[in-house]
Amino acid sequence: MTATTATGGGSAEPIPLRENRATPRRHWAPVVRNREVAEATWWLEVDAPEIAAASRPGQFLMIGFGVENTGAPFIPRPFSVGWRSPEGVIGLLVRAFGAGTRRLGALDPGDDVLLLGPLGSAFRPEPGRPSLCVAGGVGLAPFLFLAPEFRDRGHEVRLLYGERTGARVFDPDLIRELTRGDVEIWTEDGEAGSRGLVVEGIDLSDDPILMGCGPTPMLQALARTAFEEEIPLQVSVEEHMGCGIGTCQGCVVPAAGGGWMKACTRGPVFEARELQWEL
Amino acid sequence: MGAVSQRLFGVEWQGPVLLASGTCGYGEEYSDLIPLDDLGGLVTKAVSVEPREGNPPHRISETPGGMLNSIGLENVGLEAFVREKLPWLEENLDRARVLVNVVGNSVDEYAAVVAGLDDEDGFLGYEINVSCPNVEGGTMFGTDREALGRLVERLRGETDRPIVVKLTPNVPDIGAYARVCEEAGADGLSTINTFPGMLIDVDKRRPVIGNVNGGVSGPAILPMGVYLTWQAATATDLPIIGIGGIRSAEDALQYVLAGASLVQIGTALFVDPESAVGVTEGIEKYIEERDVGDLSELVGTVDVERPARVGLGYE
Numbered sequence: 001m002t003a004t005t006a007t008g009g010g011s012a013e014p015i016p017l018r019e020n021r022a023t024p025r026r027h028w029a030p031v032v033r034n035r036e037v038a039e040a041t042w043w044l045e046v047d048a049p050e051i052a053a054a055s056r057p058g059q060f061l062m063i064g065f066g067v068e069n070t071g072a073p074f075i076p077r078p079f080s081v082g083w084r085s086p087e088g089v090i091g092l093l094v095r096a097f098g099a100g101t102r103r104l105g106a107l108d109p110g111d112d113v114l115l116l117g118p119l120g121s122a123f124r125p126e127p128g129r130p131s132l133c134v135a136g137g138v139g140l141a142p143f144l145f146l147a148p149e150f151r152d153r154g155h156e157v158r159l160l161y162g163e164r165t166g167a168r169v170f171d172p173d174l175i176r177e178l179t180r181g182d183v184e185i186w187t188e189d190g191e192a193g194s195r196g197l198v199v200e201g202i203d204l205s206d207d208p209i210l211m212g213c214g215p216t217p218m219l220q221a222l223a224r225t226a227f228e229e230e231i232p233l234q235v236s237v238e239e240h241m242g243c244g245i246g247t248c249q250g251c252v253v254p255a256a257g258g259g260w261m262k263a264c265t266r267g268p269v270f271e272a273r274e275l276q277w278e279l
Numbered sequence: 280m281g282a283v284s285q286r287l288f289g290v291e292w293q294g295p296v297l298l299a300s301g302t303c304g305y306g307e308e309y310s311d312l313i314p315l316d317d318l319g320g321l322v323t324k325a326v327s328v329e330p331r332e333g334n335p336p337h338r339i340s341e342t343p344g345g346m347l348n349s350i351g352l353e354n355v356g357l358e359a360f361v362r363e364k365l366p367w368l369e370e371n372l373d374r375a376r377v378l379v380n381v382v383g384n385s386v387d388e389y390a391a392v393v394a395g396l397d398d399e400d401g402f403l404g405y406e407i408n409v410s411c412p413n414v415e416g417g418t419m420f421g422t423d424r425e426a427l428g429r430l431v432e433r434l435r436g437e438t439d440r441p442i443v444v445k446l447t448p449n450v451p452d453i454g455a456y457a458r459v460c461e462e463a464g465a466d467g468l469s470t471i472n473t474f475p476g477m478l479i480d481v482d483k484r485r486p487v488i489g490n491v492n493g494g495v496s497g498p499a500i501l502p503m504g505v506y507l508t509w510q511a512a513t514a515t516d517l518p519i520i521g522i523g524g525i526r527s528a529e530d531a532l533q534y535v536l537a538g539a540s541l542v543q544i545g546t547a548l549f550v551d552p553e554s555a556v557g558v559t560e561g562i563e564k565y566i567e568e569r570d571v572g573d574l575s576e577l578v579g580t581v582d583v584e585r586p587a588r589v590g591l592g593y594e
């Protein structure tokens with residue numbers, strides 16, 4: 001494999017994705033509702049008003065089961081805040097990946113989870129330009145939260161959402177209800193929405209800025225577009241996490257200038273040019 | 280003085296629970312979540328002479344009852360530690376004690392960190408992490424008795440502050456290493472650091488951890504930590520800080536009965552930051568309920584002499 005590295009130019013000085021962050025809180029929260037909304041995918045609602053009120057789109061929670069539990073997940077797992085209700089219910093989009101996520105999928109109303117959040121950086125709109133949000137798989141989660149929040153503040157949002165198969169697509173009607181707007185769906189098997197990769201849906205004619213969350217190949221495709229067309233791109237990245245607050249230094253991603261940045265505290269949302277890419 | 284306070288290393292410790300090195304950053308990160316100054320103290324992330332970038336990801340992964348990590352001792356380096364991290368500790372911690380975890384690739388590097396810190400304020404003493412390769416000798420300080428002895432002797436010459444040596448479990452006879460530290464002038468021991476381990480992603484047929492191998496921590500290592508603490512405690516008279524898999528008062532008390540005066544909590548903090556507070560409360564309750572005078576009366580009192588019997592009704 002020949003890999004070229006690219007940084008997209010520019011410096012990696014801190015950018016205001018990280019302003020005005022609330023102090024994280026740790027508390028137990030009851031599950032209000034949990035339902036399977038697509039193949040191996042659950043919409044999990046937890047009652048956590050304080051964390052909900054403090055959360056911003058792009059931020060995440062660590063979800064665990066406390067020290068008396070030693071089964072997976074023993075170390076809490078990171079999940080994007082997927083939505084919040086005015087009453088303080090937080091919605092999370094959970095896809096089965098391993099033992100930890102399967103356990104979250106099996107939770108029943110009344111079960112308690114231990115939350116730590118809100119954590120990390122947030123997506124940031126650019127006044128006067130639409131935010132073109134590109135989601136792959138459960139990378140949809142932060143945009144379900146972002147779309148109505150940005151729209152309420154007068155920012156235009158367009159949402160593209162791709163899955164490998166139609167069976168994995170999160171109910172489009174529920175997406176429209178949660179985001180109070182439209183969604184354009186792409187699947188590789190063509191069983192829902194348009195057939196193809198979600199990045200094929202990118203239309204730059206109204207001078208948008210790009211936001212992405214999803215698998216790395218999708219983020220790479222977005223970065224190529226953004227660097228070629230010189231469009232701002234913010235991406236949410238994933239890495240194995242331990243503490244969620246920067247102490248364990250477990251979740252590093254490569255920085256444009258060399259070295260590492262913590263996905264939990266500098267990220268998870270980065271300007272694409274802050275990161276080191278292999279494109 | 281409460282039932283859990285003790286005098287050790289020349290000072291008063293208000294409680295027996297410290298946050299372990301590498302799991303509490305430089306203190307500040309947890310200050311919003313738990314009352315740090317009510318704890319016994321904390322041990323900073325390792326400090327080396329030069330900043331270290333650390334290892335490529337993945338740096339951590341879960342394993343049943345614990346985790347595997349290979350951070351690579353990423354740290355800001357001595358100079359930035361003094362400039363940016365120590366002032367916070369000095370300003371914000373009054374009663375909780377701070378040990379600075381020290382690493383190096385040579386005796387000189389360790390000595391340079393100690394010499395560079397010794398006149399600063401904001402900490403009590405040093406925890407010497409000897410799970411580091413000795414570039415001069417080609418071994419690890421912690422698995423080479425001669426190198427270990429030389430290291431501790433040299434550091435003893437650099438400082439009058441407490442020197443606590445954090446032993447690696449990766450040796451056949453930890454008691455011998457404990458004695459080497461004692462003879463070389465150490466004030467205490469921390470037992471133990473992580474166990475070497477490896478996980479493989481069977482789909483990719485590659486190691487899960489970027490650095491191939493890492494250190495195992497968490498409840499999975501509790502019995503090994505208790506055993507090694509007991510072995511070290513029976514081999515020396517040095518005060519011991521027990522570490523490994525502690526997530527409850529009962530776990531911590533096992534270390535105390537095995538011979539530890541203080542304990543550290545690492546991985547459990549990730550699971551629940553408040554676990555450190557819960558452990559202290561649980562130990563207080565144990566002492567109160569059993570009418571033990573204070574914590575120091577429990578240290579090393581596990582009864583291994585009582586013969587094992589097979590008859591029913593033996594108590």
Ligand SMILES: Cc1cc2nc3c(=O)[nH]c(=O)nc-3n(C[C@H](O)[C@H](O)[C@H](O)COP(=O)(O)OP(=O)(O)OC[C@H]3O[C@@H](n4cnc5c(N)ncnc54)[C@H](O)[C@@H]3O)c2cc1C
Nearest residue numbers: 077078079080094095097098099100101141238239240341
């Ligand atoms: C900031 C952030 C936000 C996320 N938001 C969502 C979301 O909204 N919905 C969703 O379904 N998933 C999300 N993920 C991914 C989710 O955290 C992982 O799928 C989950 O941790 C896997 O755990 P497991 O026990 O099922 O998998 P296992 O493979 O059994 O886990 C083994 C180890 O790998 C780690 N791990 C494996 N994959 C990931 C990953 N992609 N990210 C982080 N750690 C991983 C686990 O934490 C654990 O330590 C997010 C990840 C991050 C970093």
Ligand SMILES: Cc1cc2nc3c(=O)[nH]c(=O)nc-3n(C[C@H](O)[C@H](O)[C@H](O)COP(=O)(O)O)c2cc1C
Nearest residue numbers: 248299300301325408472496497523524544545546
């Ligand atoms: C993410 C992580 C980073 C660590 N970093 C250090 C370190 O810098 N120096 C050190 O002496 N020990 C370090 N350790 C080891 C811990 O201090 C402790 O000895 C070990 O984790 C066992 O305790 P636990 O089971 O309570 O976590 C680290 C452990 C973890 C999990």
